[in-house]
Amino acid sequence: MTRSFWLEDVPSTEAIGKHLPSPFNLRAEPVREASSTYMDSYDWRLTTKGGPLRIDRDGTELLAVRETAGGETTAWTPVATMPHWPQDLPEGPLRDEVLKASQIRALLPVAEVTRTIRRLAVLNEDDKTVVKMHLAEADARIPEGTPVPPDKGRRPGAEHGLKPRLTLQAVKGYDREREAVAGALAEMEGVRPTDSSLLEETVTALGRRPGDYSSKIDVGLQPEITAVEAARRIHRHLLDTLEANVEGARADLDSEFLHDLRVATRRTRSALTQIKGVFPPDPLTDFKERFRWLGQITGPTRDLDVFLLGFDDYRARVPATMQGGLEPFRAFLERRQREEQQILAKRLASPHFRKLLKDWRAFLERPLPTHPDTLNARRPAKVVADERIWKMFRRVIKEGRAITEDSPHEEIHELRKSCKKLRYLMEFFQDLYPRGDMQPLIKAIKALLDNLGEFQDLEVHAHKIREDAEAMAAEGSAGADTLMAMGALVDDLLEHQARVRGQFASRFADFDAPANCKAYKALFKPAREEKRA
Amino acid sequence: MRILGVYNNKGGVGKTATAVNLAYLAARAGRRTLVWDLDPQAAATFYFRIKPKVKGTKKVLGGKRDLDEAIKGTDFDNLDLVPADFDYRNMDLLFGDTKKPANQLRKRLKQLGDDYDLVILDCPPSVSVVSENIFRAADALLVPTIPTTLSLRTLEQLLDFMDDNDIRVPTWPFFAMVDRRKRMHQETMAAESDKRVLMLDQHIPYASTVEKMGEARAPLFEFARSSTAARAFRDLWREVSDRLED
Numbered sequence A: 001m002t003r004s005f006w007l008e009d010v011p012s013t014e015a016i017g018k019h020l021p022s023p024f025n026l027r028a029e030p031v032r033e034a035s036s037t038y039m040d041s042y043d044w045r046l047t048t049k050g051g052p053l054r055i056d057r058d059g060t061e062l063l064a065v066r067e068t069a070g071g072e073t074t075a076w077t078p079v080a081t082m083p084h085w086p087q088d089l090p091e092g093p094l095r096d097e098v099l100k101a102s103q104i105r106a107l108l109p110v111a112e113v114t115r116t117i118r119r120l121a122v123l124n125e126d127d128k129t130v131v132k133m134h135l136a137e138a139d140a141r142i143p144e145g146t147p148v149p150p151d152k153g154r155r156p157g158a159e160h161g162l163k164p165r166l167t168l169q170a171v172k173g174y175d176r177e178r179e180a181v182a183g184a185l186a187e188m189e190g191v192r193p194t195d196s197s198l199l200e201e202t203v204t205a206l207g208r209r210p211g212d213y214s215s216k217i218d219v220g221l222q223p224e225i226t227a228v229e230a231a232r233r234i235h236r237h238l239l240d241t242l243e244a245n246v247e248g249a250r251a252d253l254d255s256e257f258l259h260d261l262r263v264a265t266r267r268t269r270s271a272l273t274q275i276k277g278v279f280p281p282d283p284l285t286d287f288k289e290r291f292r293w294l295g296q297i298t299g300p301t302r303d304l305d306v307f308l309l310g311f312d313d314y315r316a317r318v319p320a321t322m323q324g325g326l327e328p329f330r331a332f333l334e335r336r337q338r339e340e341q342q343i344l345a346k347r348l349a350s351p352h353f354r355k356l357l358k359d360w361r362a363f364l365e366r367p368l369p370t371h372p373d374t375l376n377a378r379r380p381a382k383v384v385a386d387e388r389i390w391k392m393f394r395r396v397i398k399e400g401r402a403i404t405e406d407s408p409h410e411e412i413h414e415l416r417k418s419c420k421k422l423r424y425l426m427e428f429f430q431d432l433y434p435r436g437d438m439q440p441l442i443k444a445i446k447a448l449l450d451n452l453g454e455f456q457d458l459e460v461h462a463h464k465i466r467e468d469a470e471a472m473a474a475e476g477s478a479g480a481d482t483l484m485a486m487g488a489l490v491d492d493l494l495e496h497q498a499r500v501r502g503q504f505a506s507r508f509a510d511f512d513a514p515a516n517c518k519a520y521k522a523l524f525k526p527a528r529e530e531k532r533a
Numbered sequence B: 001m002r003i004l005g006v007y008n009n010k011g012g013v014g015k016t017a018t019a020v021n022l023a024y025l026a027a028r029a030g031r032r033t034l035v036w037d038l039d040p041q042a043a044a045t046f047y048f049r050i051k052p053k054v055k056g057t058k059k060v061l062g063g064k065r066d067l068d069e070a071i072k073g074t075d076f077d078n079l080d081l082v083p084a085d086f087d088y089r090n091m092d093l094l095f096g097d098t099k100k101p102a103n104q105l106r107k108r109l110k111q112l113g114d115d116y117d118l119v120i121l122d123c124p125p126s127v128s129v130v131s132e133n134i135f136r137a138a139d140a141l142l143v144p145t146i147p148t149t150l151s152l153r154t155l156e157q158l159l160d161f162m163d164d165n166d167i168r169v170p171t172w173p174f175f176a177m178v179d180r181r182k183r184m185h186q187e188t189m190a191a192e193s194d195k196r197v198l199m200l201d202q203h204i205p206y207a208s209t210v211e212k213m214g215e216a217r218a219p220l221f222e223f224a225r226s227s228t229a230a231r232a233f234r235d236l237w238r239e240v241s242d243r244l245e246d
Helices: A015-018 A093-102 A173-185 A198-205 A227-244 A246-251 A253-276 A282-308 A313-316 A320-348 A351-365 A381-402 A409-428 A434-476 A481-513 A514-524 B015-028 B043-047 B064-070 B086-097 B101-110 B127-135 B151-162 B183-195 B228-245
Strands: A002-007 A025-040 A052-060 A061-067 A073-079 A107-124 A129-141 A165-170 A191-194 B002-005 B033-037 B077-080 B117-122 B140-145 B173-177
Touching: A002 A107, A002 A173, A015 A107, A015 A173, A025 A198, A025 B117, A052 A173, A061 A093, A107 A198, A129 A173, A129 A198, A173 B151, A191 B064, A227 A246, A227 A351, A227 A381, A246 A253, A246 A320, A253 A282, A253 A409, A282 A313, A282 A320, A282 A351, A282 A434, A282 B015, A282 B173, A313 A320, A313 A481, A320 A351, A320 A481, A351 B140, A381 A409, A381 A481, A381 A514, A381 B077, A434 A481, A434 A514, B002 B015, B002 B127, B002 B228, B015 B033, B015 B077, B015 B117, B015 B127, B015 B140, B015 B228, B033 B043, B101 B127, B140 B151, B140 B228, B173 B183, B173 B228
Parallel strands: B002 B117, B002 B140, B033 B077, B033 B117, B140 B173
Antiparallel strands: A002 A165, A002 A191, A025 A052, A025 A107, A052 A061, A061 A073, A107 A129, A129 A165
16 A cells, blocks of 8 residues: 655655654665556546556566556556557456457557656664655656547647655555654645545646546536527537547547547437427538538448458358458458558548538537527427437337338338437437436337347348459459358358347337336327427 | 475575575566565574564464465565564464364465465474475475585485375475585585486575675675675576476
């Protein structure tokens, strides 16, 4: 256990020595320069699940350390180079921990701290070290090149001084001595005990907060606001998320930047059509079209990302003797991904894209007209939300009940679209309803969407593999064994799709259960008198 | 967690110097290392400037929390110590009370779990329930041996005792306190190297710097890092750590 103090000024060794109770003495040890880099995924998966990864640099040696938010080390290992992925860490408990928390996300250098540490040993009457004292003066910065969400965090590269800090490190078995020293120090002028860890202090000084980026919808609506104000806030929130992912998606730091950017785009498009009658139709049509374009240009790269992320699972789906035959397909996908990524990067840097974000931001932030001429703008957000959600729920039920075992695939796809609209609407407006009521409903629609999504993905992928096989055959990059393995994979995917289709009826029945329907009715069904004439 | 015993039935063979200096090198190499000073003479405890306990063995043998509470950090990173306890004189009696007296030490150490990579036991010079505990707890036993006929006889006796009692701990004797000026040392070592492969390759020379550890109250490397003896301990550690990894 450590005890920390903030210092107004850095005291001399003598000044500290004078304050120590008998029989303690101080011995100065060589000053050390230390530099550490805190690493985490863009969405803080490590910090929010136990603690970030810290890379300590000592000369040319690098040490990777996982520590809790409170600063306790849980695992460490020497590393040869700065890791970019959890998989870059040497095999062992640290790598397992980091991989489990970060999963498919890359490790980014969130903050760099350089410290000049004056070390003092507190000795007892045997000249045995009983407490280790560190006086540290530190500078922190966000490393250049680290993506930072807009308006969160200071400019990368700029140095920020931290308050001088004195830390007492316990030597095991000498807690009593540490407490005596801590007590004496607390009496000194300009010395203030603190519970905040170096990590917390660093992150705060750099204007960031663990969790300041998350792809989850968290708008923070109040019940009394108007529908147009709610819509503006929802859209601003989605735009923030979208913008926060542009840099990482352009640089392809990991596949989740583009994924989150696409989800924000899709939600924006959904909100534009689903929160009806709040914006004037004129700019609305234009923005709908432009966001559709954004969905289109980001599609190809994302499709390839999904393929590559799931490739090992696909490999495992074909017989062992055929698995090797899929490797040229992987190489093909990787090449295609690089090509599409380049095109995407250009488009995300284009004036066309920049202008879309700028125009949209300006539209969302311009003052509201005093007399909006749209139907719903001035009505309470909750009333409009009730209507929209209730309507979409009834559509989902109607479409779902109409699906039989012989229904064409298109009907399933249509139902999926309606379900997504319903889910997004509930997520947009969730703050207006009791959390305990809303969470189970969102969970239930997600469960149904999982089934529908898997059904569609399998179909799309099977179709794509056939196309890719033709393309590979045409360019001569696939031999017979590759084409056969791809054929076997398509067969397996379609078989699997049929199984997923078979599960639909029971998944939908779960959603259509009386309890779920009753909950929707109770929460969203508009009262008659509130209905518009 | 690997457990290394340092043992010899005879006293004054450089046993504690071996335990302390190897522990220091292990800790420097990044292994979380614990020295358990089981010798009531408390030499290892003294070298680390830690105070021996006057009583408390009964508590230590009671469970993990008690052992953990007895541990003291040394002045060196990664290196902790269970201080000697004058009550170890009564340890034979204590172990004698328990159901399986010969496995008590191993049981206590296992309870430390993943806290340490290496535990070095500095053992008292005796053949007793305590030493049997040490033999059964250890993954390997280092036996510093002076190259004299008499010392080799003691080593034979130790090996016989282990055979008789079905103790199968790998035993790694090495020559210690070697004085090249003494003909007997030279002859014994030469004869031994012809005869058996039992002894480790490295040996520790007799050196006054090792004796100065008592004055400096520190491992050799803290005050005589480039001495011949320091070099010999480094070589010995390399050989021992290679063997521990096998």
